[in-house]
Amino acid sequence: MAQNIYDNSAFFEGYSQFPRSREGLTGAPEWPALRAMLPSLAGKRVLDLGCGFGAFCRFAVGEGAAEVLGIDLSEKMLAEAATRGPGLPIRYERGDLEHLDLGGEQFDVVFSSLAVHYVADFDRLVRTIRRALVSDGAFVFSTEHPLYAVRAEPEFDGDGAFRLKDYLVEGERTSDWVVNGVIKHHRVISTMIRTLLSSGFSLTDIEEWGPSDALIAAQPDYIEHRVRPMFLLVAARAEPK
Amino acid sequence: MAQNIYDNSAFFEGYSQFPRSREGLTGAPEWPALRAMLPSLAGKRVLDLGCGFGAFCRFAVGEGAAEVLGIDLSEKMLAEAATRGPGLPIRYERGDLEHLDLGGEQFDVVFSSLAVHYVADFDRLVRTIRRALVSDGAFVFSTEHPLYAVRAEPEFDGDGAFRLKDYLVEGERTSDWVVNGVIKHHRVISTMIRTLLSSGFSLTDIEEWGPSDALIAAQPDYIEHRVRPMFLLVAARAEPK
Numbered sequence: 075m076a077q078n079i080y081d082n083s084a085f086f087e088g089y090s091q092f093p094r095s096r097e098g099l100t101g102a103p104e105w106p107a108l109r110a111m112l113p114s115l116a117g118k119r120v121l122d123l124g125c126g127f128g129a130f131c132r133f134a135v136g137e138g139a140a141e142v143l144g145i146d147l148s149e150k151m152l153a154e155a156a157t158r159g160p161g162l163p164i165r166y167e168r169g170d171l172e173h174l175d176l177g178g179e180q181f182d183v184v185f186s187s188l189a190v191h192y193v194a195d196f197d198r199l200v201r202t203i204r205r206a207l208v209s210d211g212a213f214v215f216s217t218e219h220p221l222y223a224v225r226a227e228p229e230f231d232g233d234g235a236f237r238l239k240d241y242l243v244e245g246e247r248t249s250d251w252v253v254n255g256v257i258k259h260h261r262v263i264s265t266m267i268r269t270l271l272s273s274g275f276s277l278t279d280i281e282e283w284g285p286s287d288a289l290i291a292a293q294p295d296y297i298e299h300r301v302r303p304m305f306l307l308v309a310a311r312a313e314p315k
Numbered sequence: 316m317a318q319n320i321y322d323n324s325a326f327f328e329g330y331s332q333f334p335r336s337r338e339g340l341t342g343a344p345e346w347p348a349l350r351a352m353l354p355s356l357a358g359k360r361v362l363d364l365g366c367g368f369g370a371f372c373r374f375a376v377g378e379g380a381a382e383v384l385g386i387d388l389s390e391k392m393l394a395e396a397a398t399r400g401p402g403l404p405i406r407y408e409r410g411d412l413e414h415l416d417l418g419g420e421q422f423d424v425v426f427s428s429l430a431v432h433y434v435a436d437f438d439r440l441v442r443t444i445r446r447a448l449v450s451d452g453a454f455v456f457s458t459e460h461p462l463y464a465v466r467a468e469p470e471f472d473g474d475g476a477f478r479l480k481d482y483l484v485e486g487e488r489t490s491d492w493v494v495n496g497v498i499k500h501h502r503v504i505s506t507m508i509r510t511l512l513s514s515g516f517s518l519t520d521i522e523e524w525g526p527s528d529a530l531i532a533a534q535p536d537y538i539e540h541r542v543r544p545m546f547l548l549v550a551a552r553a554e555p556k
Contacts, residue, residue: 221482229476237476241462242525242541263504264523264547277518282505284483300483306505 080148098129124189128155275310321389339370365430369396
């Protein structure tokens with residue numbers, strides 16, 4: 075199974091302090107760009123893979139989704155998600171994206187925010203998602219940009235340059251982020267796209283997300299995201315079988 | 316117009332010594348991967364943008380193409396191309412990809428090897444190519460990978476790391492490559508894909524090309540291409556209008 079780092083108490087405590095954890099979608103600077111890739115959710119069956127505290131699930135309810143299912147590996151996150159939206163028509167289920175099994179359930183939209191880089195077998199996951207989508211259904215996801223995931227530690231030199239190594243060497247990276255020993259999986263953009271294309275998807279949009287000048291002015295640390303992007307946003311459409 | 320560096324005598328002399336200049340397609344290590352993205356050329360009308368010494372045009376004739384047009388900005392390269400394939404049914408024309416005008420001519424396949432990074436207005440070029448392609452026609456091209464084009468000079472530190480800066484800052488770069496002052500245009504992968512998708516293409520394949528272990532064993536310098544790729548290969552299909 076994928077590493078369940080979010081149930082590590084120290085990790086959970088640290089992660090819970092991030093703006094995106096406290097504030098939900100508005101605390102995530104890439105959210106407006108990701109939202110722009112989504113179709114209308116009104117009346118749709120929506121699945122969120124790696125739902126965390128449930129911010130997107132609550133958004134989907136607000137947009138009029140017909141059904142919302144959130145899946146996460148972390149019991150702590152699912153418990154917190156339930157307290158944030160009491161009474162909302164959201165199903166939360168525990169599940170490992172590495173071994174995802176959706177039975178025969180069908181969805182119109184599958185969403186995933188910053189979760190697929192924890193999965194070693196991206197091929198299997200994408201094929202599982204395709205089977206769970208109706209024809210012309212949407213798969214919209216964000217992931218760590220390979221220029222972020224490639225190095226176990228972000229390494230900048232004294233001149234502000236990112237010390238890139240082994241970009242084309244895909245595979246596991248063990249990084250110290252919030253706590254020591256967080257396991258991620260590095261794969262390049264073309265690998266992800268080829269997996270989508272060979273699994274019954276067409277690519278409809280992609281963005282190597284970068285901060286606006288206004289964001290950098292307000293939060294100067296974001297300049298790092300311009301040197302080497304942290305987020306990759308992708309939208310794909312399920313081709314008729 | 317785009318800079319015509321290939322007609323600079325010192326550049327032309329230097330470039331002419333490269334394996335890909337002397338040996339043609341077999342001197343280009345990325346060629347097998349790019350060739351695999353091409354449809355059959357038999358009976359097709361084929362256009363090569365930035366044809367250089369005409370290696371691909373001669374390949375297309377050998378594959379049974381019905382018509383082959385090669386366009387390049389460099390008079391020196393076109394003159395050399397003509398001497399390499401005397402009597403072959405290839406039209407060579409001088410043209411600037413920055414201001415490409417194909418009249419109403421229609422093609423089944425448009426190919427371009429390592430030329431589009433010299434073009435500032437990629438949007439205009441892609442729209443021009445789409446207009447010149449029949450429905451379901453193929454546009455297959457290679458370009459400098461943004462991780463190569465991003466820096467005016469390839470900069471590696473003493474530890475073999477590539478000192479990446481300003482990845483998301485697109486635009487002109489002036490590099491010293493063969494001669495001083497070669498002008499290229501840096502754009503990221505997602506920008507190129509979005510341009511294709513918004514110009515009437517669907518993406519059919521993409522590869523951030525890297526060297527095999529065998530190539531690195533034979534030519535150890537190629538390890539740099541694994542640290543940060545030099546070539547991006549892309550295949551797109553013209554969607555019916």
